[in-house]
Structures are given as C-alpha cells and as structure tokens.
Amino acid sequence: MRVESVTRLPEAFQRSVSAEQITAMAQRAFGPHAPVVSAVELGNGMYNNTYRVEPAGQAPVILRVAPEPGRQNRIERELMRNEHASLPYFAPIAHMMPRTLAVDFTHDLIGRDYLFQTMLPGVPAADGLAAYPRSRWTSYFRQMGSIARRVHSVRGPRFGPVAGPGFSTWSAAVIACLEDTAADLDDAGLDATDVRAVAEAAARDRAVLDEIVEPRLLHGDLWTVNVMLDPGATEPTISGVFDHDRASWGDPEADWTVHMAGQRPGAERDTFWESYGTLSATPEGALRRLFYRARHIGAIRLECHRLGRFDDVPRTYDGMRLVLDGLHA
Template sequence: MDFSPVERENGSFQQSVTADQIISMCRRIFGDGAGVVSADELGNGMYNNTYRVDVADVGPVILRVAPEPSRQFGSERELMRSEYASVPFFAPIAPLVPRTLGADFTHEVIGRDFLFQTLLPGRPVPQALGGYDRQLWPSLYRDLGTIAAKIHAVRGPAFGSIRNPQFARWSDAFVALLDGLAADVDSVGLDSADIRQVASIAGKQQAVLDEITEPRLLHGDLWTVNVMLVEDAPQPTITGVFDNDRTLWGDPAADWTIRMAAKKPGTERDAFWETYGAPSTTPGAAIRSLFYEARHVAAIRLERHRLGKTEDVPETYGQMRDIIEKFHA
C-alpha cells in the first residue's frame, strides 16, 4: 500500500504507526481479507494520530490512534474511550458527527486504542475559510452557535467524566478537574502552586459553582479547527464536527467553545451569540468565568509542555496570576 506518515522530530509526543500496523488494524475491524490501498496521515491534530485510509471494497475512512497509555497524562487518560462513549449523546447533531465503524480497546493489535470513523465531507475550516470574503465569516459563527446550543441542551446524569460521571455537585467535579491538571503539571516538573491555589479558592466558593445544578453536555474542543465546511458553498456552511474526545458533563459556560467565542469581541465571532443566546452577566457567572479561564490556562500549560513549546509555558503563569488577582479584587 502507499503510506505517507507525517515526519516528526525524534521524541515528539505523537508517534506514527507503521504501514504493517495499519494493515493489521484494518483487518481487525473490516476482516482478514481487507485490502489497504493507501494511508495518509493528517497533521492537523495534536493528540491522537489520524489517518485517511482507503480500504478496498469499503472506501476512504478515518483511522484514529490514541497515544500509548504510558504517554497519556492522568487528566487525558483514555480520551478515545470517552469519545466512543459520547457519540449517542451527540444525537441532536448526528448528521454532522462521523459514525464509528469499529473500535478496538483490547491492545491486542498494537498496544494502543484505535477506532475507524466515516470520512466527513468538505474541507477543514483552517483550509477553507480564507477563500471567503471576510464579510461572510459571520455565517460560520452563527452555525457554531446553533450547534453549541444543541449540544449544551443535552442533559446528563451527574457531573464529571462522560463515561463515569460521579459527582452530584458541580463544585466537586470542577475541583477534581483542577486537581488532576495540577498533578499532571507536577509530574513533568513544572510548578502547579497557582493551579492548586485556584482549586482552594473554588473549594471556598462552592456555593457560586453550585448555582449550576443540572449537568449538561460539553464538547470540550468545539471550535474552527474541528469543523468541516461544505465545498464551494456561497458562504461558509458547516458540514461536519469532529474530535469530541474531551466531552464532559458540566456547566456549558465552562466549554472551550464559549471561551473562544468570547475571546475577540467586536469581530465576526460576535455572530455566535446571535444563535447561541447571550451569555449570562450575573455576578455568579462572572466569578465562574474566572474559574473556567483558570482551568483552560492550566490545560494550555500542560499541552504546551507536551508539544515541546517550552518557550510559551511561562506565559501561562502570568495569565494565572492575573486571574488570581481578580479573585481578590
């Protein structure tokens, strides 16, 4: 078969599989007689390895391969299994979500979780959006607002992990998220004192967090990099949403989508709120937004270290100091 992996430096977090392993994975899911015509690794993800694989008598499919267990942080443990478990809860946007064709979490084939999905039509937003006049970009963000609202309307049984929600209170689930990130930051030799300080503040302000009483579905990573656009449409139109492995039951305001929509006010991103609805402006919501930003900054710190972007790690400490100062203002 023709095989085109992404060339990476030695020691990079993402480790490509081999051509023989791809053949073995295809035969595991599609049968011993499955023939593999080609496999091309897609380089737009930063956690799983993703391949476009052309399987004889099946057609083009997407193969996603998780990192080896020993390379996964505790806060990112078995994300692919969370994605697999979350698919039925994305029913309100089912036509936009890739279908799972098969998955293997036994580690009998390559020692890593992997799954096959249908290939979504269209082009990724980072590749396609620049072809449109900027005056048309609000259409994309209105679509994102509609999609996020449908996701956030889905109710869950408890707060926490999509696979095993175990917290009756949002405050307990949120502090557990911060504690997990702090432990991971410690494990790589970075200072987690500021993350633990935010967790301590959250413990003292449980009442504010617990104004959120109903667990809702959070995508965890819904933004332009994980969205496909219809090819050659007169305006940017979403045809697919993927990478839902960071799903969570929690407060919709804590979702990555909300952070990104609010990040650049006065731009085309404002169109997001036209379809999603205006964000809450209560005093409690303002305090919670500080907690949620702290969690995002902690996760960004960990990701930058994981990707070898050590020169960008110090910035997160300044950002966290600013957040903590606002708590005490």
C-alpha cells in the same frame, strides 16, 4: 500498501504506527480480504495519530490511534473511550458527525486504543475559511453558536467526563479537574502553584459553583479546528463536527466553545452570541467563568509543553495571574 507518516522528532509525543500495524488493524475491522491501498497520516491533530486510510474497493476512512496508556496525562486519560461513550448523547447533531465503523480497546494488536470512522466530506474550517472574505465569517460563527446551543441542550445524569469519573456536584468536578491538572504539571516539571491557588479558591467558593445543579453536555473542543466546511457554499457553511473526546457533563459556560467565542470581542465571532444566547450577567456567573478560564489555561499549559511549544508556556502564567487577580478583587 503506501504509507505516508508525519515526520517528527524522536521525543515527540505523537508516535506513528507502522504499515504492518495498520494492515492488522484494518483486517480486524474489515476482514482479511480487505487489503489497504494507502494510509496517509494527517498532521492537524495534536493528541491521537490520525490517518486517511483507503481500503481496496472501498471509500476512504479515518483511522485514529490513541497514545499508549502510560503516556496519557490525568486530564487526558482514555479520551478515545470517553468519546465513544459520549457519542449517543450527540444525537441532536448526529447528521453532522462521523459514523464509527470499528472500535478496538483490547490492546491485542498494538497496545493502544484505536477506531475507524467514516470520513467527513468537506474541507477543514481552519483552511476553508481563508477562501472567504472576513465579512462573510459572521455567518460561520452564527452557525457555531447554533450548534453549541443544540449540544448544550442535552441533559446528563451527573457531572464530569461522560465516561467517568462522575461527581454529584459541579464544584467537586471542577476542583478535581484543577487538582489533576496541577498534578500533571508537576509530572511535567512545570510550576503548578497558580493552578493549586485557583483550586483552593474554588473550594472556598464551592457554593457559587454549586448553583449549577443540572449537568449539560459539553463538547469540550468545538471550534474551528474540529469542524468541516462545505467547499461549494457561497458563504462559510459548517458541514461536519468531530473530535468530541473531551466531552463532559457540566455548566455550558465552562465549554471550550464558549471560552473561545468570548475571545477578541468586537470581531466576527461576536455573531456567535446571536444564535447561542447571552451568558449569566450575575457576579456569581462572572466568578464561575474565572474558574473555567483557569481550567482552560492549565490545560493549554500542559498541551504546549507536551507538544514542545515551550515559548508559549510563559503566556499561560500571565493568563493565570489575571485570573487570580480577578478572584482576589
């Protein structure tokens, strides 16, 4: 079997798996008479290790391997299990998503969760968009708004990650996430004073958060890096959506997709709102979005540190300072 792994520093967070491990995983998933011809690690993911695996006589599939449990942060714990639990709720866009072929959470073989999925056709949007003039990107963001709206139409039983823990109120879910983020930053040796200040403000403004009473499905990571494009289309056309491992129940305005759509106003992504709709125009809605922005910034700070992008960490403190200024205004 030919194996190509991404070259990383020894201290890197992601750790490739061996040819022997891939063989064992494939045989458990597809049987002992399905040898693997090749396994090529894809380097565009930042959490799981992802491989394009070609079993003999079969179409290529995707293998995703989660980090060891002891290396997972609180806000990123058992993301693959959360993704697996949330899959049935993405029924409105099921035709755009990969099919799960096999899942193994036993840790018998490698001490890590892993799963095999069908390989989505198309090209990653992060690469495919460059093939079109920017004037045509408007249709892409309009499609993104439509997809996000369909996801957010799904109602849930409680707040928090789909696989749990669950919360009876939205404020409890938001505060718990902020507190877990602060604890993770402490573990990483980073200053979390500003995140704790936001958590305290959220506790004071609990009533504003609890105006959200109906949990809705949030993808958690729906943006350019997690969609595929039809390579033959005359304009950017989304053909696939993947990586919903951060799915949760909450306020749609808290989703990463909505956060990203609001960046760089006046550019092509403004067309997102044409299909998605508008956000709450009330002072309470604006206040909630400050708490949501803090959640995203805290997660970005942790991810930058985890990936060794240390030069990007200081910017998160600048961003959080603006959030705190807004909360104190």
